[in-house]
Amino acid sequence: MAIDSSVVPKLAKDGANSYQWETAFKLYAQAHGYDSILNGTWVRLLAMRGNLHNEPTTISIAFPDQTVLRAAQERVRKDNATIEAQYVHNYQ
Numbered sequence: 001m002a003i004d005s006s007v008v009p010k011l012a013k014d015g016a017n018s019y020q021w022e023t024a025f026k027l028y029a030q031a032h033g034y035d036s037i038l039n040g041t042w043v044r045l046l047a048m049r050g051n052l053h054n055e056p057t058t059i060s061i062a063f064p065d066q067t068v069l070r071a072a073q074e075r076v077r078k079d080n081a082t083i084e085a086q087y088v089h090n091y092q
Contacts, residue, residue: 052080 011017011024029035036042053076056063063069 052083 011021026035026038029038034042055073055076056069059065059069063072
């Protein structure tokens with residue numbers, strides 16, 4: 001969203017029109033979607049955790065015996081650990 005430059009008050013370098021600064025900052029923040037910072041209601045978005053994989057829990061056609069099931073569970077745990085580590089690295 002662009003604001004017409006005629007609406008924005010021109011700020012003097014010497015501060016002679018400092019009463020217009022607040023309006024100028026509000027308009028600038030509003031134009032860029034940051035007006036909530038100036039009024040004190042800024043809410044930092046929570047980082048979404050990665051999609052963790054569900055561990056297989058029962059023997060089925062895909063996991064015909066206990067050995068294959070345990071190997072699949074270990075792979076899922078390893079993948080989930082990688083996803084968690086990446087999350088912690090990026091967002092903590």
